[in-house]
Amino acid sequence: MARVLVGVKRVIDYAVKIRVKPDKKGVVTDGVKHSMNPFDEIAVEEAVRMKEKKIASEIIAVSCGPAQSQEVIRTALAMGVDKGIHVEIPAAEYETLQPIHVSKILAKIAEKEKIDLIIVGKQAIDDDSNQTAQMTAAVLDWPQATFASHIEKGDKELTVKREVDGGMETIKCKIPAVISADLRLNEPRYATLPNIMKAKKKPIAKMTPKDLGVDISPRIEIVSVEDPPVRQPGVILPDVDALVGKLKEGGHI
Numbered sequence: 001m002a003r004v005l006v007g008v009k010r011v012i013d014y015a016v017k018i019r020v021k022p023d024k025k026g027v028v029t030d031g032v033k034h035s036m037n038p039f040d041e042i043a044v045e046e047a048v049r050m051k052e053k054k055i056a057s058e059i060i061a062v063s064c065g066p067a068q069s070q071e072v073i074r075t076a077l078a079m080g081v082d083k084g085i086h087v088e089i090p091a092a093e094y095e096t097l098q099p100i101h102v103s104k105i106l107a108k109i110a111e112k113e114k115i116d117l118i119i120v121g122k123q124a125i126d127d128d129s130n131q132t133a134q135m136t137a138a139v140l141d142w143p144q145a146t147f148a149s150h151i152e153k154g155d156k157e158l159t160v161k162r163e164v165d166g167g168m169e170t171i172k173c174k175i176p177a178v179i180s181a182d183l184r185l186n187e188p189r190y191a192t193l194p195n196i197m198k199a200k201k202k203p204i205a206k207m208t209p210k211d212l213g214v215d216i217s218p219r220i221e222i223v224s225v226e227d228p229p230v231r232q233p234g235v236i237l238p239d240v241d242a243l244v245g246k247l248k249e250g251g252h253i
């Protein structure tokens with residue numbers, strides 16, 4: 001049976017309208033609703049289903065971030081994860097935390113906890129990096145199966161269906177491995193109230209990047225964050241001739 005590690009990131013809720021900070025170095029996070037990254041809910045769900053099918057023996061959820069990151073660990077615990085690890089990163093340093101740092105942290109924990117399978121989301125919807133799975137596999141020198149939409153675990157290997165541009169690709173890879181969860185892998189469950197209560201008793205270990213020997217000094221600098229351009233209002237034209245006229249006028253045809 002496999003020991004599974006899942007990455008859970010606390011991000012601004014997908015339904016919130018994002019506002020750029022006046023200094024253009026990031027987006028407003030204070031007083032804004034946050035949730036577990038949606039792809040991480042899918043990663044957690046997949047791990048919990050593996051446990052239900054007796055493929056997984058223990059599931060550990062890791063979140064790297066400030067104190068509030070514990071909220072998403074609690075959600076993961078309520079969904080069926082066994083224990084949590086909170087890698088504490090103060091807010092100021094968290095602003096410059098990058099996928100390479102998270103990957104090194106996940107890799108260290110995987111080694112310490114004798115993990116067989118790491119499942120992360122395909123991307124975090126705040127920074128849209130889509131790098132953590134790939135970099136974690138590289139740091140550990142493990143195979144990677146990214147954008148997974150179906151996973152079958154054999155004794156020593158995984159068969160994973162991946163969503164690629166042209167359709168579906170099926171690959172096999174050896175275990176240990178890193179997987180990233182795509183949207184159609186499963187539909188995550190809601191945590192029920194009894195499970196939320198039970199999750200309060202599950203353990204969350206705390207550690208720092210330093211404890212794990214990971215240097216989190218920034219590798220890139222954010223020069224500027226801008227709002228997307230405002231869409232111009234459309235016009236309703238009476239007929240096709242008017243449309244063709246407009247297109248010619250604008251030099252489009």
Ligand code: AMP
Pocket residue numbers: 006007008009010037039040043062063064065099102119120121122123124125127128129130131132133
């Ligand atoms: P990214 O490469 O930043 O787009 O993130 C891909 C996935 O890596 C996310 O869906 C999470 O599963 C994991 N991940 C990224 N950042 C964190 C973090 N701060 N804490 C825990 N997991 C993370």
